[in-house]
Amino acid sequence: MTKDVRVGLVGLGRMGRFHAANLAGRIPGAHLVRIVDANEKVARENSERLGGVDWSTEYGDLLEDDRIEAVIVASPTPLHADMAEAAARAGKHVFCEKPISLELSRTYEVIETVRSSGVKLQAGFHRRFDPDYRTAREKISAGEVGDIYLFRTSLRDMRSPGFEFLKGSGGFFADVTLHDFDTARWMIGEIEEVTAFGAALSDPGFEEIGDIDNAVVVLRFATGALGVIDNSRVAGYGYECSSEIMGSRATLRIGNHRRVAVQTLTPDRVCQDYVSDFVERFAGAYRSEIEHFIRVVREDLEPEVGGADDAAALALSQAAARSYREGRTVRPESGIKDGAVFYEVRK
Amino acid sequence: MTKDVRVGLVGLGRMGRFHAANLAGRIPGAHLVRIVDANEKVARENSERLGGVDWSTEYGDLLEDDRIEAVIVASPTPLHADMAEAAARAGKHVFCEKPISLELSRTYEVIETVRSSGVKLQAGFHRRFDPDYRTAREKISAGEVGDIYLFRTSLRDMRSPGFEFLKGSGGFFADVTLHDFDTARWMIGEIEEVTAFGAALSDPGFEEIGDIDNAVVVLRFATGALGVIDNSRVAGYGYECSSEIMGSRATLRIGNHRRVAVQTLTPDRVCQDYVSDFVERFAGAYRSEIEHFIRVVREDLEPEVGGADDAAALALSQAAARSYREGRTVRPESGIKDGAVFYEVRK
Amino acid sequence: MTKDVRVGLVGLGRMGRFHAANLAGRIPGAHLVRIVDANEKVARENSERLGGVDWSTEYGDLLEDDRIEAVIVASPTPLHADMAEAAARAGKHVFCEKPISLELSRTYEVIETVRSSGVKLQAGFHRRFDPDYRTAREKISAGEVGDIYLFRTSLRDMRSPGFEFLKGSGGFFADVTLHDFDTARWMIGEIEEVTAFGAALSDPGFEEIGDIDNAVVVLRFATGALGVIDNSRVAGYGYECSSEIMGSRATLRIGNHRRVAVQTLTPDRVCQDYVSDFVERFAGAYRSEIEHFIRVVREDLEPEVGGADDAAALALSQAAARSYREGRTVRPESGIKDGAVFYEVRK
Amino acid sequence: MTKDVRVGLVGLGRMGRFHAANLAGRIPGAHLVRIVDANEKVARENSERLGGVDWSTEYGDLLEDDRIEAVIVASPTPLHADMAEAAARAGKHVFCEKPISLELSRTYEVIETVRSSGVKLQAGFHRRFDPDYRTAREKISAGEVGDIYLFRTSLRDMRSPGFEFLKGSGGFFADVTLHDFDTARWMIGEIEEVTAFGAALSDPGFEEIGDIDNAVVVLRFATGALGVIDNSRVAGYGYECSSEIMGSRATLRIGNHRRVAVQTLTPDRVCQDYVSDFVERFAGAYRSEIEHFIRVVREDLEPEVGGADDAAALALSQAAARSYREGRTVRPESGIKDGAVFYEVRK
Known part of the structure; x- marks a missing residue:
């Protein structure tokens, strides 16, 4: 009987709890x-809910813990990079929620550490x-x-997280x-131009915290194709992740x-429910990404989405931020280094 | 320039007013x-609304009126047969709302009068x-x-007409x-068995007037295929005319x-409107059936739906009524007479 | 840490394999x-696929096996009753695919055995x-x-199983x-009249095996409400389980x-996929019914659907068969015995 | 009896023929x-099809023609302005397909001529x-x-018109x-920024004719709201005019x-038709805009969409063209002059 992959998980916020429940x-x-x-x-109560799994307050x-072969890093973003590196150095495979870091250079350091440690690194792009x-x-x-x-493509949250969260986001x-x-990138290909509004x-x-709640980002792909992203923190009606x-x-x-395939007809109208958040919309995808990670570890595969993808998405988001700030189109450079894509925003 | 077909219309209830507005x-x-x-x-006010068309209280x-070549009979059902016959005898083509009569023998008399008068007869099966x-x-x-x-197939009204109407229906x-x-019959073919609930x-x-508000009717077609009709006078949510x-x-x-292709998304749900009555659902079909009738008159065509179809539908509805009353399946006989279908319920 | 419920499963046909994969x-x-x-x-290969679980050819x-507290009976229908009884007598809780038996008296014997053995019995009504x-x-x-x-309600299979299966069905x-x-019964309530076509x-x-491939069944509920079931073995387009x-x-x-929420637009039309069989349509429900059974065992609950429900559904299906055979409405009697519903078809 | 509005129509291309058929x-x-x-x-054949209406080759x-009170200008775009002005000078009310002119100053001249002639001017924004x-x-x-x-919002044609048409478009x-x-503008309000891709x-x-086949235009409204337009000449699957x-x-x-509310289910999928061009999608709207124009003339109303709206849309399209050409956001100025909106693109 093939042995199970023994997993440790750090960070019991919403995503962490969800991953933990799946893993149990x-x-x-x-x-x-x-x-x-x-x-x-939080640690103790989740342990109880999960049937008594070991718990700690210290990473x-x-x-x-020598039993542990693989780590799920679901802690707050500022901790991702250090925790992922520490896990890699301890010889444990890493699944890290996105983004690995908010600084591109730090992301590359983590990628390098992972490589030299010979472990796997999967980034949390559940879609x-x-x-x-x-x-x-x-x-x-x-x-x-x-x-x-x-x-x-549209990605919209029903309601915004609080401003405290946003300040560190x-x-x-x-x-x-x-x-x-x-x-x-995954569906269409590499991106040459980013213009953000x-x-x-x-x-x-x-405005007080120097942030926005709605955005439109126009892309031009290397193929010449056009792209349009719209995002909102305050869609109100529900959670949206749809594409064309x-x-x-x-x-x-x-x-x-929709949550369920039930229509309700009342005078003059027909209604259906609508998903209201990412866990509801992507319950299956969150389970599948962890299943994939377990398979990656067990069967020594390359993860379908790794550190370089995380770095590319971060670089493009930085291009968008600069485009928005400077009111102009930004053209990141991209190429292949060590077999993986990389993006750089010079000007 | 081809001359317009000059039309007279009798009966300014809901359907009559709708036909009149289209004809004007x-x-x-x-x-x-x-x-x-x-x-x-009613006659005078509708005349005004229609820009001053001639009006009468007498059929x-x-x-x-020698100008009139064709008559739309949209009066209450008990008047259909006499008015249709009178129009035919006056040499005028007839469009008659369904059913021509509630008595099958009377329907056949009207069909015979129309035939011997050499005029057209179209029955009001707008679908x-x-x-x-x-x-x-x-x-x-x-x-x-x-x-x-x-x-x-489902045919359902949002709300029932009043009991006064129902008594004469x-x-x-x-x-x-x-x-x-x-x-x-039109879509699938002739019917051999009717069982009504x-x-x-x-x-x-x-119950007081000896009537029902919901029904299910099971059919067996001559081909062996099964049919199911459900009907309601009190669907509540809207008007339904759907089929599979x-x-x-x-x-x-x-x-x-739906009325319009607009979705409204509010917290956790997405809604669309729904049609609420037959005029709303079938506005185009009501116009098209009259357009067809005008073409039938102008171009001397056979109407796509005539007296024999009206008689067949009536006979089948009588079979359903008997089936419901006697709690058993009724098998009407059908055949072709004078080139047209006829149905008979013997037992 | 709460101990897991140890389960044995018999019958590795399509449903059995599906349940086994979930349980593993x-x-x-x-x-x-x-x-x-x-x-x-079959037993050996499935064991391998499931990571080496113990297997036998003998029930x-x-x-x-003293470790086993609960049994999933997913063998062919003719074996259900004996296997369920044997499990109960061995003191093991039983989840039994429907129907427990094709003979109502046998179903009641199984229910009685289960009761006297003090174990749980859940019937496989996944919906x-x-x-x-x-x-x-x-x-x-x-x-x-x-x-x-x-x-x-509609229940339709895309394609019929082979005639060999049907003969024993x-x-x-x-x-x-x-x-x-x-x-x-579960959604609306008890049923007083059954008329099957x-x-x-x-x-x-x-016809050769004395069976049918399409059916319509009309119900009258105790409340007076009407019901219509349509069923097909040969819907062709896919698997249908829909209701109104x-x-x-x-x-x-x-x-x-649908399987996925993806529309494909090609010239002049927009298409979506459609589920093609029950495992695809009800993957979640099959998992949930077993989760429920595990909870029933662990927490000593009454199953939401038990032997009496299986017997009631069987009795009603016998009423339908008799109605179809005799061309008339059948009125089963029903009541409460020992706190559970029972149906009887006398005439 | 109120007298009918007597209408003349110039230009028997696709839109002209459609308007003419409605008017007849x-x-x-x-x-x-x-x-x-x-x-x-073309003139003669359309006259025949319309039952013998008078026709000419000369505007x-x-x-x-003294009978004519109102003119529908549906000729090629380069002729709109002159024909509209000539009609106004002849004391006839004008319905003019959009755009009145491709030069903003010329549009304003037409508006001025119409005003001084005391006739109505409706622009062909059917939506x-x-x-x-x-x-x-x-x-x-x-x-x-x-x-x-x-x-x-999306506006997409299934197929592009030929390059000859495009050169003059x-x-x-x-x-x-x-x-x-x-x-x-009509739904949301005035626009302050236009960025076109x-x-x-x-x-x-x-590319050879210096044109494009796909575009994305980002708007910022005076309220601060964001807007996104995507357009295509080559959507392939059908005609799209949808908004959120x-x-x-x-x-x-x-x-x-969709054209009709019919779904077709074949193995593993369900399909519906999709509209393929603007006449199909907007048949009702084209009829309604002409009905509105007739009412404007008959009842001496202001048209819901007039010359100033046409000029505003043209100015914004010029802003988009400049934005695309210069690779930057363009901020047109707008205000109210003589009770109507005007837009100006200075820089």
């Missing part, structure tokens, strides 16, 4: 042996494991869409648009995500 | 020259002119559906299901009729 | 310790655990639908309609089940 | 008395008369949407995006335009 009985081949959170109450306990997006990408790869003319483009940059419309607090790919042979649309 | 400027080749309603105020005025139903029927005729296994199956019998659920008043045809090669669905 | 790592709190199939190759091995159906039922219970006028109504009877349309083989509940306050619709 | 019997209160086209065959015949767009706008006006954050932004500028992707011929308005209280979506 819903992902074949995985065995969650330790959870860590700086808040003792060091996890690093020293790559969503059945809708995978189906669409397969159709593109199979030539069903033909030449691509336009990529259009790295700004709108690093916190929200980052996901769309990864999806754009933003507005603070729902609350003066956004218009091509010479076909156009694909991903969207209309 | 929305149907090329038609010229509405006189409207008649027993209620003087005789219409019959004697035959609805683009959705026509498209579906074309697909069936083209073999796209293959052998048909099941025909399923000929009963549920003649007033509501009649349309579905015509559609079933009914219930009075929304108001004790239905399941076949060996494809299944067709007609439904989800 | 996707259902928290469950531990699959033995699988059994009469076919050695007795499972009964004698009770489907989020769509649960949501709809909650809305009904909460009064959102008001008084119910019509329950309409207990006939169309026991094999297909059974599920709809359970859903009808059937046809063999796609292949003469159905029309009430005085609202109408609910469950349906339009 | 589908628009109450209108009487088409003369059609003009430089091509004798002067129309101007001198203002589409029930979907009107419904959405009413919801916005009623406050149902709250503060607007994002306006997103005034360029992509004047020929295609113009409509969206009008809709944006374009690409020639489907055929090298676009995201606001603080609700989000509205207009789209999914």
